[in-house]
Amino acid sequence: MHCMKRSREYLTLDSASKTVPEPSMQSCRQSQNSTQIPLRYCLMFLKTLFSVACRIWNLLLFLTKRNVRKVIAHQTIKYKTIPLSSITRQRLNQVKKKVLVLDLDETLIHSRHDGVINRMAKPDTSPDFILKVVIDRHPVRFFVHKRPHVDYFLEVVSCWYELVVYTASMEIYGAAVCDKLDKNRGMFKRRYYRQHCKVELGSFTKDLSTVHPDLSSVIIIDNSPGAYKCFPENAIPIKSWFANPFDTALLNLLPMLDSLRFCNDVRSILHRNKVQHLAFR
Numbered sequence: 001m002h003c004m005k006r007s008r009e010y011l012t013l014d015s016a017s018k019t020v021p022e023p024s025m026q027s028c029r030q031s032q033n034s035t036q037i038p039l040r041y042c043l044m045f046l047k048t049l050f051s052v053a054c055r056i057w058n059l060l061l062f063l064t065k066r067n068v069r070k071v072i073a074h075q076t077i078k079y080k081t082i083p084l085s086s087i088t089r090q091r092l093n094q095v096k097k098k099v100l101v102l103d104l105d106e107t108l109i110h111s112r113h114d115g116v117i118n119r120m121a122k123p124d125t126s127p128d129f130i131l132k133v134v135i136d137r138h139p140v141r142f143f144v145h146k147r148p149h150v151d152y153f154l155e156v157v158s159c160w161y162e163l164v165v166y167t168a169s170m171e172i173y174g175a176a177v178c179d180k181l182d183k184n185r186g187m188f189k190r191r192y193y194r195q196h197c198k199v200e201l202g203s204f205t206k207d208l209s210t211v212h213p214d215l216s217s218v219i220i221i222d223n224s225p226g227a228y229k230c231f232p233e234n235a236i237p238i239k240s241w242f243a244n245p246f247d248t249a250l251l252n253l254l255p256m257l258d259s260l261r262f263c264n265d266v267r268s269i270l271h272r273n274k275v276q277h278l279a280f281r
């Protein structure tokens, strides 16, 4: 009986196995395709993710590099202004206070206006301020970049000299730039604009005698030698600045300006610069 029962079980199992259909080749292919499609999507997703990650990384690198450059450009490098001894102060009181005449464009700042694209002369940073002025009834935007260290320079020299701005630019633009640099500190005692310049052979020259009749006390810093060609003995040449974020020309002048305030006649020292004016043309 036991043997017969076993044989029936085998029979039922065998018949049951016969009822289960075997997987065909087509269904195998379908299952393979169904596994390949998610895999393909997965690869595409990973590829896109990698591409996006690369772009974000490049953007972060670009921003970091730009910010580092900006920090380097505007880092505070200080010329130590040591307090004067009583004897030195006495000596300083014995000489006249000097007037320092400053040019704006390409000396303290560089600006470009709407519609002018000059990649070579464009700083790699965003402008420090934007001016909106109306010239000949047309609104014009000026994107102004400050020369590196200009704020520190003005802060220091305003303690040593009477500061005067003399620019060949139009008053409406020059006055706005001066206001932005001055920040209501009253550093620029007087301002001279295009209408105060003389026109000689088609170029603007600056008349220092209108600034101060005693030329022994007047110093001009200007990137354009043509602007002070009538007063070369009063001039300190400076390289034109357009875009270099590592420029230190203003800082480099501080030791010289510190010592010049002690002399009787600035021309006795600055006349030695005359040979250098040609180098800055």
Ligand SMILES: [Mg+2]
Pocket (backbone or CB within 6 Å): 103, 104, 105, 106, 107, 222, 223, 224
């Ligand atoms: Mg200039």
